[in-house]
Structure formats: C-alpha cells, structure tokens
Amino acid sequence: MPSRREGGEGEAAPAADPDPAALARAYYDALDAGEYDRLASLLAPDFVQRRPDRTFEGRDRFVAFMRDERPNTDTTHAVERVYPAGPGVAVRGRLLDNDGEELFAFVDVFSVDDGRLTALETYAAESSAD
Template identity: 40%
Template structure:
C-alpha cells in the first residue's frame, strides 16, 4: 500500500457516490476494475464503470450508512444500509460490499444486497 489507507479510500467511495461525484469516484478504481453483482453482468473497466454510475444504476437520491468496515490485507469488507429511490420508489435495504485493492486502487468490487437489482 502507498500513502492512502484502504479504509479511507472505501469510505471516500461512499461519500462520492452519495454526492454524485462520479468522475472522482471512478478515479479510486484501477483501469481494469471488475465490479460484480449477483445475477447481473460484470462491469469491466473504468469507462464502463463511469457509464454505469452515470446511466445504468437504478438507485438515486440516496445515501449509504456504513455500519462496519473490516480490513483484511488487501480486502475491505463493508456492511451497511442504503436509503434512497429506485425507479421513483423509496427504498431502504442492507448491503455488503467487498473491495479488493491492488496498490492504492480498487481492482475488484463485489456487492451483495437483499434486493434483486441495484
């Protein structure tokens, strides 16, 4: 790891996604990032990730409440809740995310929720 602690990077991720600052958010990931969500195609590469956050993400106007952050080597696990809107309807649900680092950047991300699609 370099100067930036993985936990700080991951906490910044949630701040940026909630603020809609997607260019800054995508900069936390490496060029070959792979983002996997159950039952949906993986998102591969920084450009595809930016497109997902700008156009493809069904969640909006929400905020993440991070309950637990566990760091184990190059992996940061997060448990929390999200409250916001999905397709115009108010939603609130639990999530677990796993961020795997290569150096100072997130290389792989996995999201698990109690909803079908996020």
C-alpha cells in the same frame, strides 16, 4: 453524512491515503455526492464489480452505469461497519432512498492494489422493512 470534496478533471492521482478502509469510504462518499470524476480516480482502469444481478467490467463502464443508468441516483450508503483486515476491505451497510427508507442491506468486498480499488464483490439482501 457524506462530505463533499472537490474533484479534479481528467485522470486524477490515486487517493492521498491508500489505506483500503479510507478508499472504501471515499468510494461511497464520491458515489453519494455524484462526484463521478472523483469516483473514477479511486478505481483502477480494469476495475470489476460483480453483484447478484450483473457484472461491470472496466472503470469506464462502471462509472457510466452509476452516472447515467442507475434507476435511482438519489441514494445514500449508510456504512455500518468497515472490516479493514487483509489486502482489501469489507463493508457492511444499507442503501437508503431520498426519504431515508432502506432499499436493501449490502456487504461489499473491495480488492485494492497500488492505492486504487481494483474489484468489488457486492452481496445484497432486499429490505424486510415495509
């Protein structure tokens, strides 16, 4: 289960532990908890996410989508495996709805620089569970 951490206001400092795997876990934790200020503090200002259906350029645009435009904000990222080798980190998991049903499986590949997430490439597959 994701833990809830208190977030600060405004531009927060990078995560205390700049380890890429810890940053990736903090990303999912903040997103699942709806802590968008904390989410923003983990991302570099020029953060970019590329996913099969669209690209988000800039931290502010990405956070605005996650906060205000996602079709379903009551979800949980079930992280199954973290691959920490390299300058970034890869994560394999499943996105679950409020009832614990799988919406889709994903692999996220994060780039990290100066203790912040700078880019995210998301690969997703629709759930085969009916």
